[in-house]
Amino acid sequence: MSEENWIEVGSIDSIEEEDLIRFDHQDKTFCVYKLTDGFYATDGICTHEAVHLEDGLVMDDEIECPMHQGIFNIKSGEALSPPACEDLKTYPVKVDNDKIFIKID
């Protein structure tokens, strides 16, 4: 695992618990979440229609799309409820010196 793939997202205080922030890097956009047991990251755009999940609702381990209520598991990316049927890509996250990093391939 090479070090340079870890991209700094921001400080751990930048996300409230059970919430998310949007993170844009190069031409890609992500969602980074703070759940009760840690930080997680997924692609930012819903797999159903092109809407950003930053405005979605985080409940427990799930993110719900604000447009059509498709639901994904944040940890696995699994599409849990229609109209979403394609899984959401997830990314590894680590915390180092109170800063959040995600590993983008």
Added chain:
Amino acid sequence: MKNNIIILGGGQAGIYAAREIRQNDSESNIKILGEENLLPYERPPLSKDFLLDKKNEEDLYFHSSEVLKNENIEFENILINKVDFENKKLFAKNDDVYSYDSLLISTGSENKKLSLDDNLKNDVYYLRNLEEAKKIKEIVSNKNKITIIGGGFIGLEIASSLCQLQKKVTVIEIGNQLMGRIIPKQIADLVQNAHIEHGNEIILNKQIEKITKKNGIYEILLNDNSLIETNFIIAGIGSTPSVKLFENTNLKLDNGIVTNQFCETSIKDVYAAGDVSNFYHPLYERNMRLESYQHAQNHGICAGKNIAGVKTEYSSIPWMWSDQFNLNLQLTGICDDYDEIIERGNDINNGLIYFFLKKNKIRGACGVGIIGKVGRDIRITSKLTEKDTIVDKQILSDQNLKLNKLIQK
């Protein structure tokens, strides 16, 4: 016990019921009888992404034939034309007979039609199924001026799509606002502005007196004597539950098939779900009939559980959406029974929501905004409604305060 379960109606409620039954019952035969020779598919994209070529037919199917095969769910394309509830039999046009132990009716709803002269019957188009969407898509490709009769969700979504295809679109609505059946006027007016800004013409408060056809051009005469010339006419003037098959039977009908909160009809072992059902909602303590994606899915699932013997009450809070241009409109709960209205936000770019309260509890809400801006708050509102929460109106009305603070864990 191995039963014969028949699902009459191959739409969204039917397929979700079938799969839910299979989750709870591995033995029974499950057969869906559908009028269209297509596996169950999503209808919302028909008026939007399908017309715009952003989605094609293959994208619309809920599940592949593989999934149905794996779950041992049969799908048959057949038209049933007689029902014998007493002997638990369905009769097909081709004289085939289907016997059932449990029956789910999920026949959906059908478009109301304009009353037109016989020579114009085939000139006005409607949009409910894939075949109609394909036809409209093909014909509009070489038409320029298009008139839509009816300013409801379907008419406006088509108007939005055709405008994006550079068509000159006119919408004629009989009422004094768009989407008047369920959307508050304040929100309807904002949506109307969006249509006008994009170049669509919206005509309110007008009735159609006469439509005539001359050399392939239609002239629509309105009740103020104004005349609209158009190349193509689409009507979306509401729908009625598909219950013709049951009209001379003992099945209790009243604006659809009357069901209780367990999807049970007036006849034992006969259930109904989706658009066709006028169901009892325990939270609102009244019957209602809904035509929406979320309802078709959840009501189908609930019917499936009950048919499989898992007694389950249906108390899902109604939710629906409409996408027009870059706007996403959402409605949750019931917005016609309230003693107070609270407004949150005042700008379509950040989204704005009207909450409808009764005795300090939210009964429903309607919001509109640039795509993505109202969904989270509307979803939280559904949860607050479901939990019958007495809400802090200060938080509701202040867009800077997060609504999830109101959810009691």
